[in-house]
Amino acid sequence: MKEAEELKITQTITGDKQKIAILNLHGYLDSNTSPLLKERFLSLDSQTHCFVLDFSDVEYVSSAGWGVILGRIKDYRDKGGDIVFVRMNREVASVYELLELNKVMKHFITIQEAVHYFSGEHK
Amino acid sequence: MNKEEQFRAGFSLKTKFLIWLVIFILMVMIVIYIYFSHHERTILSQEIKLRGEALCINVVSSAEDFLVMKDDLSLAKLIYDTKAKNKGVIYCFVIDDNNTIWAHTDASLVNTTYRVPHELEELNTKPIMIQERRTPDGIEVFEIVMPITVGENKIGEAHVALSQQAIKDAVAQAGTGVAFVTAGIIVLGIIGILILVSFIIGSLGEVTKDIEAIGNGDLDRKIITSRTDEIGRITHAVKMMATKLKRAQEELIEKERMKKEMQIAKEIQQTLLPHSLPQIPEFKIATYYQSAREVGGDYYDFIEIDKEHFGVIIADVAGKGVAGSLVMTMVRSIMRIEALKNPSPHRLITLLNSILCRDIPEGLFITLFYTVFDLREYRITYCSAGHNPAYFFNPQEKKLLTLKPAGPPLGINLFDEREFAARLHEETRIFNRGEILLLYTDGVTEAMNRSKERFGRERLQNFIEGNGSLTPETFKKRLKAAIETFTRKEKQSDDITFVILQRM
Known part of the structure; x- marks a missing residue:
């Protein structure tokens, strides 16, 4: 039996006028752990709709994980926000590309670029 | 009798407390009574003996001259005075060396020969002798006997008997006091225990009801306590137990629900x-x-x-x-x-x-x-x-x-x-x-x-x-x-x- 994998989420809120939540995810984002990410999104709903997901420590994202992100993104975009990714590993990126999410979502190499994307967009 | 009733039979804690309290107080008071009556008796008999000795010395010193001079009238006066002026003197008499009674508080015995009662020892050469005896009338006395001497020659004896009634009275009085105090303590104790027990047991009764309710499956029962003693701890523990039980039960239900959902999903999928x-x-x-x-x-x-x-x-x-x-x-x-x-x-x-x-x-x-x-x-x-x-x-x-x-x-x-x-x-x-x-x-x-x-x-x-x-x-x-x-x-x-x- 596959043992339950862990997911740790640490958050930083940045930005002056436009608050941006940077979520650093660590571990596995699958059907067991994705509710944690969903809860985190909902708990920050009153503060911001701009999210940078730092995926540098994410080893695996299952379809349930992508589902949580795709489930929120429409709502955030309608409210002028977005969800963008930073530093996805090769394995995660291959699924990201397979699902063609690279064509509908943004991925940046550095957090600064991602933050700049939000602040530039809302100038 | 089913098991539930079996645990409700027998004395309640309150009754048990009361029975033990009464037994305890009675035991303590009996010990106190025995100690005090003994103590009182010792002190009083000491006192009576000392008084008797003093009286006897007084009789001896006065009787010496009268006996030498064979002044029986003065001797009789001395004897009567001794009895009249000193409370508790039952009898008093003087005999010569031949055991002839020269003066006696019972005048009818004057000039008769004194016979030492069988329960008493003879004085012989002792300077003083104090003995307990019961008179033919049934009075308990201390009889003090001293020799009357001229120089080194014994010429007679003085006998003074003092009643022991004072001791009996004092002991009886002490007994009555102890009985009253015991009764008072028992009454106070019962009231105290009733208050204390209903205070302690009252909360225990609440906890007992809480536990019984939880045992019957009412995990939502509100359990309230402001106490910080053992009962408070028990109540708190019961509360925690109920909360944890409820959580475990909910988790189990949730798990069952998930399992059921998965089962339904699996069935749907397999039909598709x-x-x-x-x-x-x-x-x-x-x-x-x-x-x-x-x-x-x-x-x-x-x-x-x-x-x-x-x-x-x-x-x-x-x-x-x-x-x-x-x-x-x-x-x-x-x-x-x-x-x-x-x-x-x-x-x-x-x-x-x-x-x-x-x-x-x-x-x-x-x-x-x-x-x-x-x-x-x-x-x-x-x-x-x-x-x-x-x-x-x-x-x-x-x-x-x-x-x-x-x-x-x-x-x-x-x-x-x-x-x-x-x-x-x-x-x-x-x-x-x-x-x-x-x-x-x-x-x-x-x-x-x-x-x-x-x-x-x-x-x-x-x-x-x-x-x-x-x-x-x-x-x-x-x-x-x-x-x-x-x-x-x-x-x-x-x-x-x-x-x-x-x-x-």
């Missing part, structure tokens, strides 16, 4: 999968489906569009449980109905996405690979909605093709119908004799072994190149075995599904 393979001229088909530990959302289907066309669908619903299964049901129904009207995969998938986007729950999406076979031209036309690539293999040329037309997953709600249609690409190719098409879900490539290594696309491609000339049935058995060898039968978290089609 085709029960038999379609008979298609010149094609051999094999399918494989292996459900995961928790039911996944894999699904495949064959649709006979018309005599010259048939469709093959393989799909993966992201999201487990009943919601995922219901979405799968939607996909199946829409595909089965609309495929007949829309021979173009592109049009059909675009339509499917539009319908799904309206109703799909948040967090769910679908990847799907749809192929339409044209049996007149042996041509396949296919679309992929974010699904894993399909593999197309020609054994003669040993050529492996990856079929991956562009297309986003279904149900993600990010673009309108036109934009989706623009992003969804359709490809087509001829299906030659001997060629093999493998459609699969990511459960195959994501199959994981104990060291968290995945089966992966490279292994799958190598497998196809090595086994692509086998019949679909054999190919299926070999691929299944290859995956099992790799995972070493480790339970998988995702369904494993594949469909193999080969043109004869």
